[in-house]
Amino acid sequence: MANQIEKARRVTQPSNTDAELRSVLSDVLSLSADRAAALAADSGLFGALPELDSMAVAGLLTEIEDRFAIMIDDEEVDGDMLGTYGDLLAFVRGKRGEA
Amino acid sequence: MLATWPCPGPYGILEELAVAFDRGRSARLLIAPPLFEEMNRTRRFLVETQRQLDAFGVDSMLPDLPGCNESLQAFSAQSLGSWRDAMAAAARHFRATHILAVRGGALVFPTTLPGWVLEPIKGASILRQLLRARVLSAREAGLAEDSAALLELGRNHGLELAGYRLSAALVAGLDAAVPEDEGQVVIRQSALGGSALWLRSEPGEDPAQSANLARMIAQDEGG
Structure with missing residues (x-):
């Protein structure tokens, strides 16, 4: 529960990582600005969005690596990392040393 | 609008297709398409750019890479070398005066032509x-x-x-x-406005981006 609240708090706080990550998702998944802005910590990604297949995930991760100047190992990619928007944001922030 | 051109293959010359807006004008742009899925994702964007270039008085040709799109050649027989030979042959056949290489197209375009490279990728x-x-x-x-x-x-x-x-x-x-551009002008996505069409998991189009790209090319080409 504390974890959930922590995630929700992170997502609602304005930060460049949050805004940039929404922008990446919007570009890869063709989300409207409104839909991208409405992503909440518990919004489902992998498994919830049919357009997010393995090719789209590969594109998404590559674009995240480029824009945030991080490297993602294949081993790090799983349901815990991509299950929800909050999971993904926490992962990227962790990689950037913001967690 | 569809033209054919002679492409070197493993057993001799084969015909390949190109989307061509060819009215025999002096400014003639060859487009080296992106590779793999990005080729499909950008196709409507590039053909719309060709339409806009046509309106600006620029001829343009978008050839299939052998093994891709409508090509009858086997994809499994292709290499960067075969794609480079093919793009060079297309440039000769269509008497291209300029090049637009898009993304992975920057790995295989004829480097001696002046022109533009859009978001080249390694x-x-x-x-x-x-x-x-x-x-x-x-x-x-x-x-x-x-x-x-x-x-x-x-x-x-x-x-x-x-x-x-x-x-x-x-x-x-x-x-x-690595991208082979030598003196061609590098165009970044930010100059087109909007988000990159090759990123989208579902192919899309954006006439405004096509218009911006065509305008940039038409203006430069005149100068």
Whole structure:
């Protein structure tokens, strides 16, 4: 529960990582600005969005690596990392040393 | 609007198709398309750009890479070398005066032509994304695969990635290739406005981006 609240708090706080990550998702998944802005910590990604297949995930991760100047190992990619928007944001922030 | 051009193949010359807006004008732009899935994702964008260029008085040709799109050649027989030969042959056939290379097209375009390179990408980045897609889809199927081991296998024996059968030459070529632009103007996505169409998991189009790209090319070409 504390974890959930922590995630929700992170997502609602304005930060460049949050805004940039929404922008990446919007570009890869063709989300409207409104839909991208409405992503909440518990919004489902992998498994919830049919357009997010393995090719789209590969594109998404590559674009995240480029824009945030991080490297993602294949081993790090799983349901815990991509299950929800909050999971993904926490992962990227962790990689950037913001967690 | 569809034209054919003679393309070198493994057993001689074969016909390939190109989308051509050719009215015999003096400014003639050859478009080297992106590679793999990005080619499909950008097709409507590039053809719309051709329409806009036509209105600006610029002829343009978008040839198929052999093994891709409508081509009857085998994808598994292709390499960066065969694609470079093909793009050079298309440039000669269509008497191109300028080049627009898009993304992975920057790895295979005729470098002696003046022109533009839109968001060029390294071959290794293309390969990394394809390998990652394969590892992820294998994992969904309960199989453990490793990008580094797959790359080594692919460099020696070829490899199937995201539905494409890549030859060993193509894998090794991509692993080493960097954009070959020499004096061509590099155009960044930010100059087009909007988000990059090759990123979208579903192919889309954006006439405003096409208009911006066509305008940039038409203005430069006149000068």
